Amino acid sequence: xxxxxxxxxxxxxxxxxxxxxxxxxxxxxxxxxxxxxxxxxxxxxxxxxxxxxxxxxxxxxxxxxxxxxxxxxxxxxxxxxxxxxxxxxxxxxxxxxxxxxxxxxxxxxxxxxxxxxxxxxxxxxxxxxxxxxxxxxxxxxxxxxxxxxxxxxxxxxxxxxxxxxxxxxxxxxxxxxxxxx
Ligand SMILES: [Zn+2]
Ligand SMILES: [Zn+2]
Numbered sequence: 001x002x003x004x005x006x007x008x009x010x011x012x013x014x015x016x017x018x019x020x021x022x023x024x025x026x027x028x029x030x031x032x033x034x035x036x037x038x039x040x041x042x043x044x045x046x047x048x049x050x051x052x053x054x055x056x057x058x059x060x061x062x063x064x065x066x067x068x069x070x071x072x073x074x075x076x077x078x079x080x081x082x083x084x085x086x087x088x089x090x091x092x093x094x095x096x097x098x099x100x101x102x103x104x105x106x107x108x109x110x111x112x113x114x115x116x117x118x119x120x121x122x123x124x125x126x127x128x129x130x131x132x133x134x135x136x137x138x139x140x141x142x143x144x145x146x147x148x149x150x151x152x153x154x155x156x157x158x159x160x161x162x163x164x165x166x167x168x169x170x171x172x173x174x175x176x177x178x179x180x181x
Contacts, residue, residue, distance in 0.1 A: 002148045003167050006030035006037060008117040009143055022046040029053055035140050037147075037171040056172060060157070065164040069150035072126035074119075076138045081116035084109045085123040088116075118142050132156040134175035144173060 006021040009032045021030040023046045027038040036053050077083035086109040091102035098104040115121035118139050125142035128135060132154040144150060149166035156162075159175035 004037065004147045004165060004169060006039070008146065009035055009037060022050040024050055025054060035143055035171065035173040037169060040168045057170060060160065060162050060172060062162055062164050062170050064153045064155060065151045065162055067152050067154050069144065069147070069152055069163065072129070072141055072145055074122065074124040074126055076125055076127035078116060078119035078123050078125045078138070078142070080118035080139050081109065081123065083123040085116055085119060085121040086113035089113060128176065131161060134159055134161065135177055136161065136173060137176055140173050144171065147171065
């Protein structure tokens, strides 16, 4: 099964995310606040709270996602793991406040840390670049590059990139800058 692992975009320590994907209305969903993805599923709705992203998806059309996602060279350090290839955790010394041990980041990579979910352990991502006239950060580009069969719409509305992938996946990603009018 060649399917995008939605857990890759779940950051258990982010308040903009749920720690794991959830199911609502026949969709398995995940988001980290900057990118949201969902795939059709026959699983029952999740118990408890979930983020109401159905409205977000309803506001976009995915019919025009026909442009194949380009192969992007990974020539930048992965900012999610500081190029280490391992998933950082809250620094146990300063509990996220920032200290010398964590280079004031508040997060550290530990020797037993699992592979970074963004770069899958490579430590490298694409550099930030424009897709459809909108600038996207390397982290988002790395995650979208991992979507099998990815196609996107070059017609970007309100700085949101829409894309689709195999298994009926739909995705939204936020550009770096919002045009002010
Ligand atoms: Zn620290
Ligand atoms: Zn990484």
